[in-house]
Amino acid sequence: MMNTDAILNGLKEKFGPLVTETVKRNGKRYVVTINPSAILNVSEYLYREAGCRFIIASALHTKRGFEIHYHFSKDDCGLVLNIHVILDHNKPSIESLSNMFNASNWIEREMHELFGIDFINHPNQEKLISEGNWAEGVYPYRKEFK
Amino acid sequence: MSNKFLIPIGPYHPLQEEPELFKLYCEGEIVKDIKWETGYNHRGIEKLAESKTYDQVFFLVERICGICSTSHPFAFANAVEEICNIEITNRARYIRSIIGELERIHSHLLWVGLAGHFLGYNTVFMWAWKYREPVLDLFEMITGNRNSYAMFKVGGVRRDIEGHKIREIRKVLDEVKKKTDLLTGAVMDDPVIHARTKGVGILTKEDIIDYGAVGPTARASGVAIDVRKDDPYAAYPLVNWKVITATAGDVFAKAEVRLLEMYESISIIEQCLDGLEKEKEGDINIKVKNIPEGIGTGRAEAPRGEVFHCVFSDGSNSPARHKIRAPSYVNIATFKKSCIGQSISDATISLAAVDPCYCCTERLAVAYDMHTGEKIMNGADIIRASAGQTRLIMKNLKMKV
Numbered sequence: 001m002m003n004t005d006a007i008l009n010g011l012k013e014k015f016g017p018l019v020t021e022t023v024k025r026n027g028k029r030y031v032v033t034i035n036p037s038a039i040l041n042v043s044e045y046l047y048r049e050a051g052c053r054f055i056i057a058s059a060l061h062t063k064r065g066f067e068i069h070y071h072f073s074k075d076d077c078g079l080v081l082n083i084h085v086i087l088d089h090n091k092p093s094i095e096s097l098s099n100m101f102n103a104s105n106w107i108e109r110e111m112h113e114l115f116g117i118d119f120i121n122h123p124n125q126e127k128l129i130s131e132g133n134w135a136e137g138v139y140p141y142r143k144e145f146k
Numbered sequence: 147m148s149n150k151f152l153i154p155i156g157p158y159h160p161l162q163e164e165p166e167l168f169k170l171y172c173e174g175e176i177v178k179d180i181k182w183e184t185g186y187n188h189r190g191i192e193k194l195a196e197s198k199t200y201d202q203v204f205f206l207v208e209r210i211c212g213i214c215s216t217s218h219p220f221a222f223a224n225a226v227e228e229i230c231n232i233e234i235t236n237r238a239r240y241i242r243s244i245i246g247e248l249e250r251i252h253s254h255l256l257w258v259g260l261a262g263h264f265l266g267y268n269t270v271f272m273w274a275w276k277y278r279e280p281v282l283d284l285f286e287m288i289t290g291n292r293n294s295y296a297m298f299k300v301g302g303v304r305r306d307i308e309g310h311k312i313r314e315i316r317k318v319l320d321e322v323k324k325k326t327d328l329l330t331g332a333v334m335d336d337p338v339i340h341a342r343t344k345g346v347g348i349l350t351k352e353d354i355i356d357y358g359a360v361g362p363t364a365r366a367s368g369v370a371i372d373v374r375k376d377d378p379y380a381a382y383p384l385v386n387w388k389v390i391t392a393t394a395g396d397v398f399a400k401a402e403v404r405l406l407e408m409y410e411s412i413s414i415i416e417q418c419l420d421g422l423e424k425e426k427e428g429d430i431n432i433k434v435k436n437i438p439e440g441i442g443t444g445r446a447e448a449p450r451g452e453v454f455h456c457v458f459s460d461g462s463n464s465p466a467r468h469k470i471r472a473p474s475y476v477n478i479a480t481f482k483k484s485c486i487g488q489s490i491s492d493a494t495i496s497l498a499a500v501d502p503c504y505c506c507t508e509r510l511a512v513a514y515d516m517h518t519g520e521k522i523m524n525g526a527d528i529i530r531a532s533a534g535q536t537r538l539i540m541k542n543l544k545m546k547v
Contacts, residue, residue, distance in 0.1 A: 053371070056456075060466070060467040071456065
């Protein structure tokens, strides 16, 4: 059974330069910023090797671009690992995790619907909550920065 | 003649207490596929939270769910206190856990009642809801409200539980325990309930891990996850209790887990009351001046499973972004596994088995066009949209499946 240190060391060893920053919030909360290209491999490592559970993902639109925090839980040590990626302002897209586990299926649809982030290879990127009630190509959670 | 049918349940259906549309694609009696349509309950809570102060957000998130209304403030408080890096007093910890566990008892009783109703077993429904009443009365005594208790704030709780209230809670809990014995015996030994729920709506351990399901749904399939144990908060590390699990993964196992969990909740509350008696009265709060910049992830074990709140603070007095994940969001998705292959009559109890809460699952509504700032949906528009949706469904239903 992997503990917090083993999981974090594994991330560093396997993905090296693709892990750009690791911030410790407290003993059970870490924010690990990675290169978006590594999301599939990092998630696979956490889900299959480290035994983490995908809780949910939080997207937000900031001046840096579209940011996604993928929240993973390692239940036997109370760890919440936030895998953080920053996507481009103009054409935000990232590989979908839904072919690996169904837990991310709905939230990726929701993020696509609200932020216009494209999830590559998503099995069914339809609208989840505003089907038929909202214009195409208008994303309510996007912000305008001056 | 084809024996393929589409059976819609909802969006407004006497079976359900909340609007939701399930489409069961059936061949003869057997459900071959299920589709779930949502969007009838959106209230824009995540977006609204960005325009409220941290103190106001408590009242907002309390209204996400009418049944487990304290689980969201619980998770939000944990998230914000994580950003501030503060520890609340032991008395506040005990009070928070008491409220959380009383809520679990009333929510599980509500579910047992509804499950009885779905099975056509209305005696269970009447009894369970009758036994739930004294718990709601306790809430009224402690907090002033039968639901939406407004007890939590950053740094502690709003009201104390004094000595005379502790005595009253103990008295009611003794009664609840006796009634739980009665109800558990009636449900666990009833041959009709066995026949209707055993081997029905099975979710395997692999399904639970794949869908990320939580709470009694996961524990009934042998996945022993419970945030109260795994990532302890409030008074849970200070008391003794155990995580209830079952292995069958069927509807009966889910009922078993919930019924036995009520005993654990009663035990937790009793221990918390003992703890309260040792702490100084009135010491329920610490002052928090500012919420610093940062990210806070708060979790709480609601009756339906893990509630997750992620708060991004930019140092102002409102959250910059507030992400909420209710347990039903991941549990409802498991219907794809639990209902397919079941008969139509078993599908309803399989749907009900995860104790789905649609209000929790949906939190978005759109009121303004982001480009022009114009208000594009008002009450009449929403009613029109709703009526249009119904017409569309009616039109679709005339088509062959």
